[in-house]
Amino acid sequence: MGGQPVERSMDFRGSGRRLLGALRPERGIAFAVLALCTVSITLTVLGPKVLGHATDLIFAGIVGRQLPEGATKAEAVQYLRDGGQGTVADMVASMNVTPGQGIDFGAVGTVLLWALGLYVVASLLNLIQARVATNVVQRAVFRMREDVERKLARLPLSYFDKQSRGEVLSRATNDIDNIQQTLQQTLSQIMASVLTLVGVLAMMFWISPLLALVALVTVPVSVLVATRVGKRAQPQFVQQWKTTGRLNAHIEEMYTGHALVKVFGRERESAEVFRAQNEKLYEAGFRAQFISGLIQPAMTFIGNLNYVLVAVVGGLRVASGALSIGDVQAFVQYSRQFSQPLTQVASMANMVQSGVASAERVFELLDAEEQTPDPEGPVGPRTVLGQVEFEDVSFRYQPDTPLIERLSLSVSPGQTVAIVGPTGAGKTTLVNLLMRFYEVSGGRITLDGVDAATMPREELRSHIGMVLQDTWLFGGTIAENIAYGSEGASHETIVEAAKATHVDRFVRTLPDGYDTVIDEEGSNVSVGEKQLITIARAFLSGPSILVLDEATSSVDTRTEVLIQHAMASLRTGRTSFVIAHRLSTIRDADVILVMESGRIVEQGSHDALVAAGGAYARLYAAQFAEPVAEPE
Incomplete structure (x- = not known):
C-alpha cells in the first residue's frame, strides 16, 4: 500500500482474453456486427478503385482531346514516338483513349453515382453495426455489474475486514x-x-504487387514501435487505477468521519494525505498517458514515410505505362487507408491498456475466495425454540494466533445471556460465529440441536435479530427503515x-412523522434516535x-431505562445475547458470561458473581466504586 509503481503489469493477455470472453x-x-462491419468495410474499400476509374476517364478525355482527331490509338502512339515523346507514348498506350474525343461526362457521372451509392450504403451499414x-x-457490462454484486454477497466478512471500503x-x-x-x-474500431x-491490402496487391510490397516495408517498424511503447505504458495504467482506488478510500473515510476530523483538528493532515495521493495519481496518470501518447505521432511519421515511398514509386510506374494514373490515385488513397487503421489501433492502445488494467482489478475481486457454499435444501429445525449450544468451539483470525480455544456454552430457550469482559476478549467474535459471519476453526454451534454450519445462512439469520453498536440507516423514510427486516409489514x-x-415518542414530534425521510448518513436524527x-x-x-451488541450505548440514561423495561417484555420467549460494557x-x-482472552472465566447470575469476588466483581467495582486515589 506504499504507492510505489509496479515493475510490470499483471497478465495483460490473459485478462484481455477474459474480458473479451464476457x-x-x-x-x-456479435457475429451480426462482424457481418455488417465486413460488408460496410468492403464497400468502403471499393470506393477508391471506383473513383480511380473516374480519374482515368477524365484524364483520358484530356489526353484524347490533344491527339489528332480521326486517328487510331496505335497511330497516335506511333506519332508521339516519332516526335521523340516515348514516355508519353508509353503512358497513352496503357490508357483507354480515343484520339480527338474529350471527356465523357456521362460515363464520369455514372461512375461517381456508383461511388456515392457505395459510400451511402457503407455509412448506413456502419450506423446499424x-x-x-x-x-x-x-449487455456485457450489465452482466459484469451483476456478477460483482452477487460476488459481494458471497464474500466472507474477513474480505471486507482486509479491504478498505473506498477500494x-x-x-x-x-x-x-x-x-x-x-x-x-x-471494440468496433478495432x-x-x-x-x-x-481489404485494403487485398486491393493494393490487386492494383500493383510491387507498390504493395513497398507499402508493407513500414509495417514491421510500426508494430515494433507500438509494442515497445505499449509494454512501457501498461504498468503505469495499472498503477493509475490502484492509486485511484486508494484516493477514493481516503476521500470516503474523510467524508464519513468529517465531524471527527474537525473536532480533532486534523484537516491539515487529511489534506496532506489527499495531496500526496493526488500527486501519485497525477504522476501515474501523466506517465501512462504520455508514454502511450507517443504511439500516435510515431505512427503518423511512419505513415508519412510510407506515403512518400508510394508516391515516388507510383509516379515512376505511371511514367513507364505500367499503371494508369487512376490506379496510382487509388493506391495512394489505399496507402493512407492502410496506415490509418494502424495509427488508430496504436492510438487506442492507451485506452485498451487502461481498460485491461481495470479488468484485472475487477477480475481480482471476482476471483476472491468466497465463503463456503450453503447446503442445498432446508436442514434447520422446523420450529426454532432458541436452544443454542457451543461445543468445544475454537476460532482464530490468523492461523498462528488463537483467539477462542475449546469454548463450550449451553443456552436454554428464553434465557438472557450477558457477555462482558475487557476489550478484545472475544465477546463480539462469539456473536459473529453464531451469525456465521465467520466459520469456526473447530467444534460446532448448534441451534435446537441442528449444526448451524449445515443450515443455509439466510435461514439461520432469519431467526436472529441483531442490533449493533454502529447503527446503519439507508436513505428512506423512518417507517421504511423500521420495516427493513420485515417485508410487507x-x-x-x-x-x-x-x-x-x-421510537414513537420522538417520531410524532417530527413534521412528517413516520414519513420523515432520513438521508444515508442519518444526519437529520440524533445518534440515540438512530x-x-x-x-x-x-x-x-x-x-x-x-x-444486542452495546445496543443502548448511544442513548441517554432515561431512554436506556425505558428500553431496558421494553426489552424485558420483548425478550419473553426469546433467547437473548447481550454484549455490554455498562454492567x-x-x-x-439469567446468565452472565465473563470472557478474557477468548475464554469464559466465570459465569452465573449478577449476585452470585459479585459475591464470588472474581473477575466480574473486579469489573463491577471498577465501574461503580469511587476512586480512592489518583492514578500515578
Missing part, C-alpha cells in the same frame, strides 16, 4: 465504468481497423414496534434469538 453470451449478435455493437457492450467501491464503480468506456470506444487492413405493526421501543430505530427494526422482525444494563440477565 461478450460470449452475445456471440450471435455501431448501434448493435453498443447493445452488445452494454471495493472503486472496483465496483470506477473500474467497471472504465471497462464500459473502453469496450464502447475500441474490428473495423482489422477488416480495413485486410403493515403500518400498524411498525407503529406498535416503535411504541414498544420508544439507535432506537435499529432496535425497533430488530423487534419488528420477530426473531427467535436477539443479539448496570445486564443485572437482570
Whole structure:
C-alpha cells in the first residue's frame, strides 16, 4: 500500500482474453456486427478503385482531346514516338483513349453515382453495426455489474475486514465504468481497423504487387514501435487505477468521519494525505498517458514515410505505362487507408491498456475466495425454540494466533445471556460465529440441536435479530427503515414496534412523522434516535434469538431505562445475547458470561458473581466504586 509503481503489469493477455470472453453470451449478435462491419468495410474499400476509374476517364478525355482527331490509338502512339515523346507514348498506350474525343461526362457521372451509392450504403451499414455493437457492450457490462454484486454477497466478512471500503467501491464503480468506456470506444474500431487492413491490402496487391510490397516495408517498424511503447505504458495504467482506488478510500473515510476530523483538528493532515495521493495519481496518470501518447505521432511519421515511398514509386510506374494514373490515385488513397487503421489501433492502445488494467482489478475481486457454499435444501429445525449450544468451539483470525480455544456454552430457550469482559476478549467474535459471519476453526454451534454450519445462512439469520453498536440507516423514510427486516409489514405493526421501543415518542414530534425521510448518513436524527430505530427494526422482525451488541450505548440514561423495561417484555420467549460494557444494563440477565482472552472465566447470575469476588466483581467495582486515589 506504499504507492510505489509496479515493475510490470499483471497478465495483460490473459485478462484481455477474459474480458473479451464476457461478450460470449452475445456471440450471435456479435457475429451480426462482424457481418455488417465486413460488408460496410468492403464497400468502403471499393470506393477508391471506383473513383480511380473516374480519374482515368477524365484524364483520358484530356489526353484524347490533344491527339489528332480521326486517328487510331496505335497511330497516335506511333506519332508521339516519332516526335521523340516515348514516355508519353508509353503512358497513352496503357490508357483507354480515343484520339480527338474529350471527356465523357456521362460515363464520369455514372461512375461517381456508383461511388456515392457505395459510400451511402457503407455509412448506413456502419450506423446499424455501431448501434448493435453498443447493445452488445452494454449487455456485457450489465452482466459484469451483476456478477460483482452477487460476488459481494458471497464474500466472507474477513474480505471486507482486509479491504478498505473506498477500494471495493472503486472496483465496483470506477473500474467497471472504465471497462464500459473502453469496450464502447475500441471494440468496433478495432474490428473495423482489422477488416480495413485486410481489404485494403487485398486491393493494393490487386492494383500493383510491387507498390504493395513497398507499402508493407513500414509495417514491421510500426508494430515494433507500438509494442515497445505499449509494454512501457501498461504498468503505469495499472498503477493509475490502484492509486485511484486508494484516493477514493481516503476521500470516503474523510467524508464519513468529517465531524471527527474537525473536532480533532486534523484537516491539515487529511489534506496532506489527499495531496500526496493526488500527486501519485497525477504522476501515474501523466506517465501512462504520455508514454502511450507517443504511439500516435510515431505512427503518423511512419505513415508519412510510407506515403512518400508510394508516391515516388507510383509516379515512376505511371511514367513507364505500367499503371494508369487512376490506379496510382487509388493506391495512394489505399496507402493512407492502410496506415490509418494502424495509427488508430496504436492510438487506442492507451485506452485498451487502461481498460485491461481495470479488468484485472475487477477480475481480482471476482476471483476472491468466497465463503463456503450453503447446503442445498432446508436442514434447520422446523420450529426454532432458541436452544443454542457451543461445543468445544475454537476460532482464530490468523492461523498462528488463537483467539477462542475449546469454548463450550449451553443456552436454554428464553434465557438472557450477558457477555462482558475487557476489550478484545472475544465477546463480539462469539456473536459473529453464531451469525456465521465467520466459520469456526473447530467444534460446532448448534441451534435446537441442528449444526448451524449445515443450515443455509439466510435461514439461520432469519431467526436472529441483531442490533449493533454502529447503527446503519439507508436513505428512506423512518417507517421504511423500521420495516427493513420485515417485508410487507403493515403500518400498524411498525407503529406498535416503535411504541414498544420508544421510537414513537420522538417520531410524532417530527413534521412528517413516520414519513420523515432520513438521508444515508442519518444526519437529520440524533445518534440515540438512530439507535432506537435499529432496535425497533430488530423487534419488528420477530426473531427467535436477539443479539444486542452495546445496543443502548448511544442513548441517554432515561431512554436506556425505558428500553431496558421494553426489552424485558420483548425478550419473553426469546433467547437473548447481550454484549455490554455498562454492567448496570445486564443485572437482570439469567446468565452472565465473563470472557478474557477468548475464554469464559466465570459465569452465573449478577449476585452470585459479585459475591464470588472474581473477575466480574473486579469489573463491577471498577465501574461503580469511587476512586480512592489518583492514578500515578
